[in-house]
Amino acid sequence: MALKDRGIAQGSIIDTPEGDWYAYLFRDYGSLGRIPYLVPMVWEDGWPVLGVDGKVPDHLDLPANKRDWSGIVTSDEFKRKKGDHALPLAWQWNHNPDDRFWSLNQRKGYLRLTTGRVDTDVLQSRNMLTQRTMGPTSSATTKMDVSQMKDGDYAGFIALQKKYGYVGVKMENGQKTIVMVSAESDEPVVLAELPLTKKKVYFKIDGDFKERTDKAYFFYSLNGQEWTRLGEPLQMAYTLPHFMGYRYGLFNYATESTGGFVDFDYFRISPEIEEVP
Incomplete structure (x- = not known):
C-alpha cells in the first residue's frame, strides 16, 4: 500500500518541469464531496513513496500561481474585457x-x-x-x-x-x-x-x-x-x-x-x- 492516511486515495501522479513529483488524490469529506489533495512524492528503488513519513501534509510551500487561471473557487463580478474567458474554470x-x-x-x-x-x-x-x-x-x-x-x-x-x-x-x-x-x-x-x-x-x-x-x-x-x-x-x-x-x-x-x-x-x-x- 502506497499510502494509508485519513482515507486519502485514488488519483494520479504528476511531475513538474523542475523534477518534483506529486500524487493528486482525493478524500471523501461529507457534504463537501471529494476534496483534492496534492501529496509530495519521491521514488525509492523504483517505487512511489507518498507523503511525509507516511502522512499527507495539510499545507505545502508552493509558489503562487502567476498565470491567468482561477482557483477551484472564485468570486466573479461578471465584468469581461475583450479577450477574457467567458467563464473561469471554477464555474x-x-x-x-x-x-x-x-x-x-x-x-x-x-x-x-x-x-x-x-x-x-x-x-x-x-x-x-x-x-x-x-x-x-x-x-x-x-x-x-x-x-x-x-x-x-x-x-x-x-x-x-x-x-x-x-x-x-x-x-x-x-x-x-x-x-x-x-x-x-x-x-x-x-x-x-x-x-x-x-x-x-x-x-x-x-x-x-x-x-x-x-x-x-x-x-x-x-x-x-x-x-x-x-x-x-x-x-x-x-x-x-x-x-x-x-x-x-x-x-x-x-x-x-x-x-x-x-x-x-x-x-x-x-x-x-x-x-x-
Missing part, C-alpha cells in the same frame, strides 16, 4: 447549457439567465451556473435584479445536491415573494416566504463543514449590508444520486411560460461565515 453548468439563454453581454457587468423552457422543479433548471462549496466554512453572496421575471418563474441561489435548499424569488399573479425552500426531507417544502416590492434583492448562503457539521444557512438583504436569516438551516448530506458535493448555484426557471429573465450582478465567495447557533 460549471449543472446541465449542458443552452447558450441562447445565458449572456454576459446583454447587460454589461451582469450574468443574465433567461428561461427557455418550462420545468417543474429547480433540479431541472438547465442553465444553472454552479461552483463547488469550500470548507471548513464558506459564505457566498449574490445580488439579483428580478424586475423582468414572469408569472410562474423562480430564481435565486441554491445549495445544490439532492437534498437541496435555496433562497430566491417566485413570481405569482404579478406579485414577487422571497422564499426559502428546503428538500432536506427529499421533497421541496417552503419554510418561509415574505412579499418583495423592490426590483433588486441580495441573497447569501453560509456553509459550515467543520468536523462534518454540514449545515447551510440562508439569508436575504434589501441593501446588501443588513442580513436576515430565512427559513431553517439545511442539514446537508452527500447522496449517490447526484454523486457530488454541495455546490452554490445561480438559477432561473419557468413553470408557466418562457422569456422571463434575471440579472445577477456578482457572485462573491469568502471563507468567513456569520456566527450561527
Whole structure:
C-alpha cells in the first residue's frame, strides 16, 4: 500500500518541469464531496513513496500561481474585457447549457439567465451556473435584479445536491415573494416566504463543514449590508444520486411560460461565515 492516511486515495501522479513529483488524490469529506489533495512524492528503488513519513501534509510551500487561471473557487463580478474567458474554470453548468439563454453581454457587468423552457422543479433548471462549496466554512453572496421575471418563474441561489435548499424569488399573479425552500426531507417544502416590492434583492448562503457539521444557512438583504436569516438551516448530506458535493448555484426557471429573465450582478465567495447557533 502506497499510502494509508485519513482515507486519502485514488488519483494520479504528476511531475513538474523542475523534477518534483506529486500524487493528486482525493478524500471523501461529507457534504463537501471529494476534496483534492496534492501529496509530495519521491521514488525509492523504483517505487512511489507518498507523503511525509507516511502522512499527507495539510499545507505545502508552493509558489503562487502567476498565470491567468482561477482557483477551484472564485468570486466573479461578471465584468469581461475583450479577450477574457467567458467563464473561469471554477464555474460549471449543472446541465449542458443552452447558450441562447445565458449572456454576459446583454447587460454589461451582469450574468443574465433567461428561461427557455418550462420545468417543474429547480433540479431541472438547465442553465444553472454552479461552483463547488469550500470548507471548513464558506459564505457566498449574490445580488439579483428580478424586475423582468414572469408569472410562474423562480430564481435565486441554491445549495445544490439532492437534498437541496435555496433562497430566491417566485413570481405569482404579478406579485414577487422571497422564499426559502428546503428538500432536506427529499421533497421541496417552503419554510418561509415574505412579499418583495423592490426590483433588486441580495441573497447569501453560509456553509459550515467543520468536523462534518454540514449545515447551510440562508439569508436575504434589501441593501446588501443588513442580513436576515430565512427559513431553517439545511442539514446537508452527500447522496449517490447526484454523486457530488454541495455546490452554490445561480438559477432561473419557468413553470408557466418562457422569456422571463434575471440579472445577477456578482457572485462573491469568502471563507468567513456569520456566527450561527
